[in-house]
Amino acid sequence: MNRIPALYAGPCLPLLLTCLLILCGTTSARAAQDAWKPIQESLIQNEKIVARDAQKTRAIIRREGNDLRKQLKTLTSAIAKGKTHLSAQKKEFETLLAKEQKARLDLEEQQEDIKTLETVVRTSAKDADTMLHDSLASPAFPERNKTLAPLLDTDHFPGFEDIKNLLSLFMHEAEATGTTSRMKAEIVGPEGTKIQADILRVGAFTAVYHLTDGRVGYLRTNTDGSGWIAVPGSLGSSIEQGLQHAFTAKSMDIPLDISRGAALQGIGQQKDMTEWLRSGGLLVWPILFVGLVALLLALERMLVLGRQKITSPEKMTEILALAGTHQWEACKKICSTMSRVPALRVISRALEAAGSTKDVLEATLEEAILREIPPMERFLATLNVLAAIAPLLGLLGTVTGMISTFQVITLYGTGDPRMMSGGISEALITTQLGLSVAIPIMIVHHFLQRRVENLIGDMEEKGTAFTAAILDGK
Numbered sequence: 001m002n003r004i005p006a007l008y009a010g011p012c013l014p015l016l017l018t019c020l021l022i023l024c025g026t027t028s029a030r031a032a033q034d035a036w037k038p039i040q041e042s043l044i045q046n047e048k049i050v051a052r053d054a055q056k057t058r059a060i061i062r063r064e065g066n067d068l069r070k071q072l073k074t075l076t077s078a079i080a081k082g083k084t085h086l087s088a089q090k091k092e093f094e095t096l097l098a099k100e101q102k103a104r105l106d107l108e109e110q111q112e113d114i115k116t117l118e119t120v121v122r123t124s125a126k127d128a129d130t131m132l133h134d135s136l137a138s139p140a141f142p143e144r145n146k147t148l149a150p151l152l153d154t155d156h157f158p159g160f161e162d163i164k165n166l167l168s169l170f171m172h173e174a175e176a177t178g179t180t181s182r183m184k185a186e187i188v189g190p191e192g193t194k195i196q197a198d199i200l201r202v203g204a205f206t207a208v209y210h211l212t213d214g215r216v217g218y219l220r221t222n223t224d225g226s227g228w229i230a231v232p233g234s235l236g237s238s239i240e241q242g243l244q245h246a247f248t249a250k251s252m253d254i255p256l257d258i259s260r261g262a263a264l265q266g267i268g269q270q271k272d273m274t275e276w277l278r279s280g281g282l283l284v285w286p287i288l289f290v291g292l293v294a295l296l297l298a299l300e301r302m303l304v305l306g307r308q309k310i311t312s313p314e315k316m317t318e319i320l321a322l323a324g325t326h327q328w329e330a331c332k333k334i335c336s337t338m339s340r341v342p343a344l345r346v347i348s349r350a351l352e353a354a355g356s357t358k359d360v361l362e363a364t365l366e367e368a369i370l371r372e373i374p375p376m377e378r379f380l381a382t383l384n385v386l387a388a389i390a391p392l393l394g395l396l397g398t399v400t401g402m403i404s405t406f407q408v409i410t411l412y413g414t415g416d417p418r419m420m421s422g423g424i425s426e427a428l429i430t431t432q433l434g435l436s437v438a439i440p441i442m443i444v445h446h447f448l449q450r451r452v453e454n455l456i457g458d459m460e461e462k463g464t465a466f467t468a469a470i471l472d473g474k
Contacts, residue, residue: 310455
């Protein structure tokens with residue numbers, strides 16, 4: 001070893017050591033191989049078992065994989081069918097939803113129609129109820145109110161039978177309107193007591209009674225239409241005689257009362273002029289005084305202005321011809337004979353300045369016209385003031401009457417309208433009377449004012465023409 005050159009000592013040393021280790025390992029490996037051989041056989045046996053188990057596992061996996069693929073295919077097909085079914089169900093749902101919406105709209109329309117029909121039926125029932133209460137034929141047919149009762153019940157929905165009954169009532173009333181019947185029944189007589197009477201009904205708007213003592217008269221129905229009540233009031237001899245003849249069959253002419261007794265009641269409740277004026281309160285008398293003064297002034301103005309005439313064209317032509325030739329005396333003579341013509345009176349005064357200058361002549365003419373105007377317009381301003389005062393007094397009476405009405409309401413409330421009628425009458429009557437006085441005064445004032453304007457226009461026109469004729473003749 002010591003002979004080995006140093007050059008090779010470094011690289012060969014590891015190789016030598018490796019060889020030594022291999023020799024030692026080979027010896028020990030044989031010994032180890034003998035020790036590990038049972039272990040190796042056990043491992044090989046285990047490997048075979050694992051291989052068999054792995055093969056079985058792979059077989060199970062393949063089998064289960066095939067089953068899962070079949071199930072997947074089945075589920076995929078089921079999902080596809082489900083989607084198709086879902087799509088069909090969705091379309092059917094949308095169709096049903098549209099049908100439901102349409103059905104809802106139809107139902108709402110039908111409900112509106114039903115409500116409208118119900119309203120019409122109930123309104124007709126109320127009209128029929130009013131008609132039966134006012135009809136003079138109702139006391140003879142008391143069962144009609146029972147037939148109408150269900151329709152007047154708001155909790156009861158009217159059915160076809162109810163509508164049929166309502167139509168039957170209208171038809172029955174129409175038939176009763178066209179028939180005449182005679183019967184004996186109990187009425188409330190003129191004295192307010194019940195009494196048997198002979199009744200003659202003409203249609204559904206006139207019914208008359210005949211008592212055993214010979215008295216006759218018209219009938220009206222009570223508030224619910226279940227009985228007849230004698231209408232108070234004097235009929236007059238001719239009407240009473242006509243009713244007597246109708247019951248004794250001496251005449252077929254029957255005096256009808258289409259107002260069903262309201263006319264007779266109204267006649268009995270009418271007030272004469274004095275009572276009507278008294279119900280208007282104290283302010284009625286100032287309004288009447290205003291009307292009286294206005295009447296006197298209007299009559300005076302009508303008499304005065306009615307006597308004033310408009311100049312005739314022929315007479316004015318004659319005067320202008322005389323003025324053109326300076327025949328002043330002839331002009332004065334014509335004017336003096338027609339003193340009711342204001343224009344000729346103006347010309348007569350203008351003749352006094354016939355030889356003067358134009359300014360003097362025009363001033364004289366203007367002065368003559370101004371002198372004629374005040375007598376014509378006298379009391380016209382007063383009439384205008386009276387026409388304004390009358391409605392103001394009526395308005396004052398209205399305010400006074402309403403104050404009285406509110407005082408009554410404050411003390412007693414609104415339960416009894418008759419207690420408020422005094423103030424209301426005062427309020428309405430004074431206004432009516434004030435307007436009734438003011439309107440004629442305004443009309444008369446306008447007529448008189450137009451009359452004065454026409455006379456003034458005639459004076460100005462004829463005076464200007466006369467002045468022009470004088471100036472042209474110079």
